[in-house]
Each structure stands twice: as structure tokens, then as C-alpha cells.
Amino acid sequence: MLSNLFIFVNNYLDRFLVLSGLRKGQAYWGTVYDSVTKQPLDPVVVRLVNAHTGKVAETCITGITGRYGFLVWPGKFKILPRKSNYAFPSQKVSGNKDGVYENLYHGEFFEISEDSDVVPFNIPMDPVNFDWNQKAKEQVVKFSPFWEHLWRRLVSLLFWFVLILALVHIFFSPSNFVYAVLGFYVAIFFLAMVIPKPRRWGRVFLGSDKNPASEGLVELSFPLLPDTAIAKAEIMADGKFFLRADPGKYLLKISTSLSREDKELQKTFSIKVGQENVINRNLLLK
Amino acid sequence: MAKKKILLVEDDENLRNAMAGKLAALPLEVYQAADGEEAITMILNHRPDLVLLDLLLPKLDGFKVLERLRAYPDPAISGMRVIVLSNLWSQKDILQVQGLKVADYFVKAHTKLEQVVVRIGQVLEFDKS
Numbered sequence: 001m002l003s004n005l006f007i008f009v010n011n012y013l014d015r016f017l018v019l020s021g022l023r024k025g026q027a028y029w030g031t032v033y034d035s036v037t038k039q040p041l042d043p044v045v046v047r048l049v050n051a052h053t054g055k056v057a058e059t060c061i062t063g064i065t066g067r068y069g070f071l072v073w074p075g076k077f078k079i080l081p082r083k084s085n086y087a088f089p090s091q092k093v094s095g096n097k098d099g100v101y102e103n104l105y106h107g108e109f110f111e112i113s114e115d116s117d118v119v120p121f122n123i124p125m126d127p128v129n130f131d132w133n134q135k136a137k138e139q140v141v142k143f144s145p146f147w148e149h150l151w152r153r154l155v156s157l158l159f160w161f162v163l164i165l166a167l168v169h170i171f172f173s174p175s176n177f178v179y180a181v182l183g184f185y186v187a188i189f190f191l192a193m194v195i196p197k198p199r200r201w202g203r204v205f206l207g208s209d210k211n212p213a214s215e216g217l218v219e220l221s222f223p224l225l226p227d228t229a230i231a232k233a234e235i236m237a238d239g240k241f242f243l244r245a246d247p248g249k250y251l252l253k254i255s256t257s258l259s260r261e262d263k264e265l266q267k268t269f270s271i272k273v274g275q276e277n278v279i280n281r282n283l284l285l286k
Numbered sequence: 287m288a289k290k291k292i293l294l295v296e297d298d299e300n301l302r303n304a305m306a307g308k309l310a311a312l313p314l315e316v317y318q319a320a321d322g323e324e325a326i327t328m329i330l331n332h333r334p335d336l337v338l339l340d341l342l343l344p345k346l347d348g349f350k351v352l353e354r355l356r357a358y359p360d361p362a363i364s365g366m367r368v369i370v371l372s373n374l375w376s377q378k379d380i381l382q383v384q385g386l387k388v389a390d391y392f393v394k395a396h397t398k399l400e401q402v403v404v405r406i407g408q409v410l411e412f413d414k415s
Binding site for chain 1: 297298299300301304342344373374375377380381384390391393394395396397398399401
């Protein structure tokens with residue numbers, strides 16, 4: 001499918017543009033983290049509250065890497081995260097960035113104003129007491145926010161250093177090689193302006209007529225364990241769904257009924273998830 | 287008719303309470319344990335009909351709890367139904383747990399608690415004793 005080929009290429013191009021510093025990284029999810037150590041927190045029960053009704057619109061639990069996500073319709077919301085031994089909103093971190101994370105959230109109302117989209121805030125929480133789970137999972141999750149940040153900075157610095165070097169060479173010792181390097185940079189700047197940011201959600205269509213599937217369940221499993229669903233998501237009325245997964249190969253099953261008892265399997269896809277860690281392709285049932 | 291019993295094994299108190307709150311919708315007697323050793327004690331004392339088990343636990347992890355259950359001489363204990371609810375979801379972890387005969391495996395980050403409650407209801411309704 002051409003649209004999926006575009007999505008695939010777009011994902012890789014975006015990753016390069018973000019690494020080079022030409023484009024701000026888009027979050028495909030939010031992360032709840034310890035405001036002091038910057039380590040991701042789990043399990044955090046994250047509730048999305050509708051500002052108009054005061055009711056909980058969605059609830060999810062963060063994964064071992066602290067990630068969470070909601071795909072919601074336009075509206076006004078706020079987020080309430082809760083975890084034992086941690087307090088929110090953070091008193092230790094204020095503002096929109098803290099040197100490691102950006103797009104920080106502190107309990108304010110926000111709006112999803114256009115189409116249904118993913119909520120991507122990073123949420124700092126303050127440690128109050130010792131948390132056994134945070135200590136125990138250091139053996140399971142190797143995450144160093146300092147080195148992650150440093151790596152991205154180094155790649156970006158190298159990108160700009162090569163550009164400056166090429167510009168200097170143009171004046172003092174121009175060559176075909178230097179022209180080629182500058183041509184490459186022109187192409188990259190152009191792409192940074194014209195290509196859209198990759199989307200954060202997948203979409204199910206009934207067929208090539210592009211009518212969206214308006215109800216159903218999407219389930220992700222390992223190819224060797226097809227009967228154990230490791231991730232599930234409901235398909236929204238516009239056919240969109242939000243599913244996070246680590247990079248790898250999976251089976252994706254789409255069912256037309258929301259009830260497990262009445263599940264009627266429509267189709268199973270073999271898919272590959274890339275570094276964007278979400279499934280953002282189009283899926284046709286027929 | 288006596289209520290069916292379920293044991294929630296989860297070290298995070300907030301999540302344990304959230305899950306207990308969801309289970310209030312079912313006609314169940316809910317017991318809670320915060321670590322693996324407490325889970326074993328509660329199982330032996332209360333003989334729940336189902337255990338909802340986390341894997342990363344203090345004192346005795348969920349894998350060892352399962353191994354001890356399955357090795358127990360009393361078939362009512364060794365055959366106890368277990369649903370795993372964990373944030374570990376590698377193929378290796380799932381295969382290891384499936385080898386210890388669990389009724390289902392849910393990943394906390396990718397599952398709504400309501401889906402777990404539905405599955406618990408299904409498992410307990412199939413009890414013919």
C-alpha cells in the first residue's frame with residue numbers, strides 16, 4: 001500500500017531530522033518519571049479527566065519505561081497520575097523542560113483541538129518514600145537519561161559542524177565533494193520544511209474504499225505466542241487506534257466486536273514496529 | 287452460596303487498590319498481598335479460587351510463587367488458577383510463565399483494568415465445582 005510506504009519512509013526521515021536537531025522530536029507517547037532521578041516510573045495509574053463532565057474519560061497504566069498514551073477526541077482534559085510513594089504535581093520541577101524531558105505537565109487543563117490525537121505530555125512526579133519497584137527494575141530497565149540526552153546532542157553537533165566545515169571549504173578550497181555535501185544539506189533542509197511529522201496512531205479501513213472501521217479491537221502478539229495478546233486497543237469511530245510496542249516483529253489481529261466472547265476475527269497482519277515504538281500504519285480488512 | 291475468593295498480589299498499593307475497586311463490581315471476596323511470601327501465606331490460609339499475580343515482587347518474585355504453587359502436593363493448591371498481570375512482556379517471560387500453566391497473561395501497560403475484570407469473570411464462571 002502506497003500510504004504505508006510513505007509512512008515507513010517518513011518515520012525514518014523524521015528520526016534523522018530529529019537527531020540532526022533540524023526538527024524538534026515529536027513524542028509518540030508521554031513518560032511519567034521521577035523528578036529527581038529522571039528514571040521512568042511504573043506502575044502509574046494515569047487518568048484522563050474530561051474538564052466539562054469531571055468524569056474519567058480514559059485510564060491507563062504506565063509500562064516499565066514509564067510510557068503511557070491516550071488517543072482522544074477533541075475536547076478539554078486534564079491528567080491525574082497516581083503512584084504509591086510519589087506525589088503530583090511536582091514541586092521540584094517547574095516549567096516546560098528540565099534538561100532531559102520537554103513538554104512537561106503539571107496538572108493544568110489542556111485542549112485537543114483538531115482531529116483525534118495522542119496526548120504526549122511528560123509528567124514529573126516527586127519521590128516521597130522509598131519505592132521498592134523503582135529499585136528492583138534497575139536490573140530490568142537500563143535507562144540513562146543523561147547519556148540519552150548527550151547522545152542526541154553529539155549527533156546534532158556533528159551535523160552542524162560538518163555543515164560549517166563545508167561552508168568554510170566553499171570559500172577556501174571548493175571541490176565537487178564539498179558541493180555534494182552542501183547539496184545534501186539543502187535537500188535535508190527542504191525535507192525538514194515539507195514532510196509532515198509522522199502520525200502517532202494507526203488506522204483500520206474496511207477496504208480500499210477507505211471507509212474506516214468504526215468498532216473493534218486490535219490485539220498485538222508475538223509470532224511464537226499468537227494466542228497471548230500483549231497489547232490491545234479499541235478502534236475509535238474514525239478507525240484510529242493507539243498501540244505502543246518495542247521495536248520488533250509481531251502479529252496484529254483485528255476483531256470486529258468489542259466483546260471477547262463474541263470476538264469474530266477479521267484479519268491478522270504480520271507487522272514490524274520501528275524505533276518510533278508505535279503502530280502508525282493503515283490496515284485494510286479487505 | 288459462598289462468594290468466590292480472589293487474591294490480588296501486587297506490590298504497588300495504589301494499583302492494588304485501583305484493581306480492588308474494579309473488582310467490587312463482581313461478587314467476590316478480595317484478599318490482597320504485597321509480596322511473594324505474603325501471597326504464599328494467603329493462598330495456604332484462604333485457598334482463593336483465583337490469583338491475580340504480578341511478577342516483579344519483593345521477597346519472592348511471581349515466577350517463584352508460581353513454581354512453588356505448582357510443586358505443592360495438594361492438588362487444590364498446585365492446580366490453582368492464576369492470571370498474571372505484569373509489566374514484563376518479553377517472549378522469554380511469557381514462555382516461562384506459560385510453562386507454569388497460567389489461565390492468562392496481561393501486560394499492565396497495554397490492558398485496561400476492565401478487560402482484566404472481564405477475564406476474571408470468565409475464568410470463575412467456568413468453575414464447575
